[in-house]
C-alpha cells in the first residue's frame with residue numbers, strides 16, 4: 001500500500017499551527033483539508049479525551065453555524081493521535097483564508113459557558129467523557145498561537161529532496 005500524504009509530513013519537525021493537509025478535486029470543485037494542529041507532536045502533552053470530545057462538539061456546532069463559512073464545512077473531527085483536528089472545507093483555500101474563522105472559533109470556545117451541544121446519550125455515543133474546563137484551556141492556548149502565527153505555524157516543514165545515487 002502507498003503511504004497516504006499526511007504520514008509523509010515529518011511530525012518531529014512539525015510545530016503547532018494551522019496547515020493545509022491536502023487538496024482533493026471533487027467534480028468541478030476543490031476540497032481543502034486543514035490540519036488544525038493544536039499540540040506540537042512529541043513536545044506538548046496530547047489532549048485528554050474529555051477535552052478533545054468537548055472541543056469536537058463545540059467547534060463542529062460553531063463552524064456549521066458560522067454565517068460566512070458554515071455552508072462550506074464538510075467535516076470536522078479529531079486526529080487519533082490527539083494532537084489536533086482535521087477540517088475539510090469546500091474551496092481551494094490557504095491557512096490565511098480561514099485564520100479569522102479559526103480565531104473566532106477558538107475565542108468562542110475558550111470563553112464558553114453552559115451546556116455542551118449534543119452531549120446527551122441520545123445524541124452522542126459516549127457523552128459522559130466531556131471536560132469543558134480542559135477544552136477551554138486547550139482552546140485558549142491554541143487561540144494565543146493563532147493571533148500571532150509565524151510561518152512555521154502556517155506551512156508544513158519542507159520535505160528533504162531524495163537525490164538519486166550515482
Ligand SMILES: [Zn+2]
Pocket residue numbers: 053057124125126127
Ligand atoms: Zn460525542
